[in-house]
Amino acid sequence: MPVTVLLVDDEPLVRAGLRAVLEAQPDIEVVGEAADGAAVIPLVRQLRPDVVAMDVRMPLLDGIEATRAVLRTVAEPPKILVVTTFENDEYVYEALRAGADGFLLKRARPAEIVHAVRLVAEGESLLFPASVRRLAAEYGEGDGNRAARAVMERAQLTEREAEVLRLMARGLSNAEIAERLVVGTETVKSHVSAVLAKLGARDRTQAVIAAYESGFVAPG
Amino acid sequence: MPVTVLLVDDEPLVRAGLRAVLEAQPDIEVVGEAADGAAVIPLVRQLRPDVVAMDVRMPLLDGIEATRAVLRTVAEPPKILVVTTFENDEYVYEALRAGADGFLLKRARPAEIVHAVRLVAEGESLLFPASVRRLAAEYGEGDGNRAARAVMERAQLTEREAEVLRLMARGLSNAEIAERLVVGTETVKSHVSAVLAKLGARDRTQAVIAAYESGFVAPG
DNA sequence: GATCGTCTCCCCCGTGCGGGGGAGGCTCGC
DNA sequence: GCGAGCCTCCCCCGCACGGGGGAGACGATC
Numbered sequence: 053m054p055v056t057v058l059l060v061d062d063e064p065l066v067r068a069g070l071r072a073v074l075e076a077q078p079d080i081e082v083v084g085e086a087a088d089g090a091a092v093i094p095l096v097r098q099l100r101p102d103v104v105a106m107d108v109r110m111p112l113l114d115g116i117e118a119t120r121a122v123l124r125t126v127a128e129p130p131k132i133l134v135v136t137t138f139e140n141d142e143y144v145y146e147a148l149r150a151g152a153d154g155f156l157l158k159r160a161r162p163a164e165i166v167h168a169v170r171l172v173a174e175g176e177s178l179l180f181p182a183s184v185r186r187l188a189a190e191y192g193e194g195d196g197n198r199a200a201r202a203v204m205e206r207a208q209l210t211e212r213e214a215e216v217l218r219l220m221a222r223g224l225s226n227a228e229i230a231e232r233l234v235v236g237t238e239t240v241k242s243h244v245s246a247v248l249a250k251l252g253a254r255d256r257t258q259a260v261i262a263a264y265e266s267g268f269v270a271p272g
Numbered sequence: 273m274p275v276t277v278l279l280v281d282d283e284p285l286v287r288a289g290l291r292a293v294l295e296a297q298p299d300i301e302v303v304g305e306a307a308d309g310a311a312v313i314p315l316v317r318q319l320r321p322d323v324v325a326m327d328v329r330m331p332l333l334d335g336i337e338a339t340r341a342v343l344r345t346v347a348e349p350p351k352i353l354v355v356t357t358f359e360n361d362e363y364v365y366e367a368l369r370a371g372a373d374g375f376l377l378k379r380a381r382p383a384e385i386v387h388a389v390r391l392v393a394e395g396e397s398l399l400f401p402a403s404v405r406r407l408a409a410e411y412g413e414g415d416g417n418r419a420a421r422a423v424m425e426r427a428q429l430t431e432r433e434a435e436v437l438r439l440m441a442r443g444l445s446n447a448e449i450a451e452r453l454v455v456g457t458e459t460v461k462s463h464v465s466a467v468l469a470k471l472g473a474r475d476r477t478q479a480v481i482a483a484y485e486s487g488f489v490a491p492g
Numbered sequence: 493g494a495t496c497g498t499c500t501c502c503c504c505c506g507t508g509c510g511g512g513g514g515a516g517g518c519t520c521g522c
Numbered sequence: 523g524c525g526a527g528c529c530t531c532c533c534c535c536g537c538a539c540g541g542g543g544g545a546g547a548c549g550a551t552c
Contacts, residue, residue, distance in 0.1 A: 210499085456530075
């Protein structure tokens with residue numbers, strides 16, 4: 053059974069782009085489109101998508117309000133993936149507070165977009181740490197950090213995973229972590245993979261960046 | 273021609289350990305030992321070692337004063353590698369300010385110790401980022417950070433290398449950095465290798481940690 | 493008793509990474 | 523003119539890493 057997606061964006065071009073990227077995957081199916089947040093609720097009720105890819109800036113009802121509305125009124129709501137255009141970062145953590153499961157920059161590569169859809173469909177919350185870093189760097193203090201912190205809290209790492217992430221953030225290799233925790237390297241690899249998936253990180257470097265950006269570990 | 277090393281530590285056991293580790297390498301030769309900082313200067317003049325591995329805490333003349341004395345009085349002074357026992361972190365950045373080229377925890381693995389000696393012998397300054405992180409975590413704010421910052425300043429990254437490190441700290445892969453800088457991936461690999469060598473980092477994750485710990489990049 | 497989540501360990505497999513070399517072209521300063 | 527430093531690109535090579543599977547043991551929860 054494929055992952056079903058509903059696209060919500062006021063720009064037809066963006067919808068077409070997302071559709072092209074997602075439908076290229078055999079396990080993802082775009083079941084509908086909407087041009088405004090106001091149209092989302094009936095469509096969600098009718099189509100029962102697994103994931104809603106939702107723009108934040110839209111006329112009538114923006115992505116944040118639409119997210120709140122969906123989560124408030126729909127039983128077994130879909131996962132909400134907030135799509136942002138890079139300029140409107142302050143909306144991002146608002147959306148996360150509203151209950152969105154992750155966000156994504158429009159300028160992300162196709163592979164990243166596909167990855168994001170699959171991850172939220174599986175119930176993982178995510179962000180791309182590098183994206184947060186970029187946002188934070190370009191729009192003053194605070195917001196990017198709050199967004200990252202919000203995602204880290206939502207990441208729901210288990211105790212063991214958090215322990216592994218802390219050791220990763222101290223520069224240890226898998227073998228060294230295994231030695232430290234007195235377990236096998238395969239076990240460590242399992243935990244590392246879980247951490248990467250939950251944080252939406254591609255590799256251990258991005259995971260460590262997320263740890264710093266979110267305040268999970270602090271410099272100095 | 274092998275790298276020649278002078279060992280300076282008041283504990284014979286530590287000297288014996290360092291000697292065993294270093295002499296196991298065909299390209300490293302321990303040419304002398306001293307039990308106190310006061311004996312260092314004549315020995316340096318006589319033996320002309322490439323590297324002095326110096327403990328910080330010693331009777332009569334500590335490692336910091338000994339470092340200052342050597343650099344002040346000897347022409348073409350050797351590289352100074354400060355060996356610390358983990359408890360005395362506040363001495364570390366003092367030693368770096370005094371002109372030491374790097375430091376090393378006694379509990380480092382043999383391979384790391386050898387690596388450190390080779391690096392400083394080649395003229396690179398270094399530290400082990402994970403070690404700094406550890407120090408900083410265990411002894412409040414400031415000191416570890418200052419030590420890391422001092423090393424980062426001493427690392428003398430070129431403009432290009434600094435640019436590459438910034439992109440590494442945003443989670444980009446070598447291929448992505450190459451794309452961004454409009455150069456080949458082999459070029460990026462060269463820069464990355466240079467950054468790792470200068471920072472004494474084993475992999476890109478440790479380099480990013482060093483970047484955060486030193487304030488080279490800042491979270492939020 | 494059955495289910496779920498966590499922690500543990502195992503397999504295969506591709507590839508990005510990093511070490512080890514080398515080399516040409518460029519600018520700058522001596 | 524000549525070297526030093528930097529940037530660029532190339533080769534070979536081993537390995538840690540990470541994806542994608544699966545599976546057993548344990549405790550908590552239902």
